[in-house]
């Protein structure tokens with residue numbers, strides 16, 4: 076007897092397999108990263124053809140056949156079609172997708188899943204300035220991993236931070252001038268206050284946020300560096 080189970084997730088990668096099949100990676104709320112194959116979905120008339128595309132969010136019924144997951148049924152919740160209509164939105168959402176591809180493991184991480192979904196919804200449906208969501212998503216992701224760096228105190232000595240602050244890439248946290256070492260890069264006040272505002276504003280409220288022009292890019296550069304130090308790889312960034 077075949078055992079079927081249902082997972083709720085977003086397709087984060089999709090590759091051709093054999094003549095008409097696709098191999099997909101799903102980032103799911105229940106099981107984290109899940110690989111599955113979708114059979115005969117590449118034809119125009121295929122029943123589940125839109126469920127194989129990246130960004131598709133739905134309930135996937137998986138059957139375990141000889142140790143492999145096969146998708147037998149899909150209930151699409153949202154395919155975020157609007158993302159393909161706006162190049163900036165598409166790039167920003169693609170960065171989030173790339174980040175998830177690089178950090179997801181076969182272990183449930185509901186908070187990361189929720190943030191990812193809120194991010195995609197925000198980019199697709201709300202009028203939020205470019206890169207705000209990506210910054211917010213990264214700050215939240217680091218927090219989720221235990222790097223809560225947006226604080227008022229030096230993470231090494233506990234002293235109250237003054238205007239001169241440094242980001243210690245080695246530990247992924249912010250330190251004071253006395254604790255600064257070779258792995259530190261300075262953070263200016265504009266960048267720090269942008270990080271703070273992004274950290275304190277919910278995804279749903281980001282449309283009301285107005286950061287100093289350019290500070291969102293500075294934040295992203297710092298978050299990008301931090302990501303590289305933490306994971307040893309970089310994500311595809313919407314800025315060059």
Ligand SMILES: [Zn+2]
Pocket residue numbers: 229230231232233234250251252253254
């Ligand atoms: Zn210190």
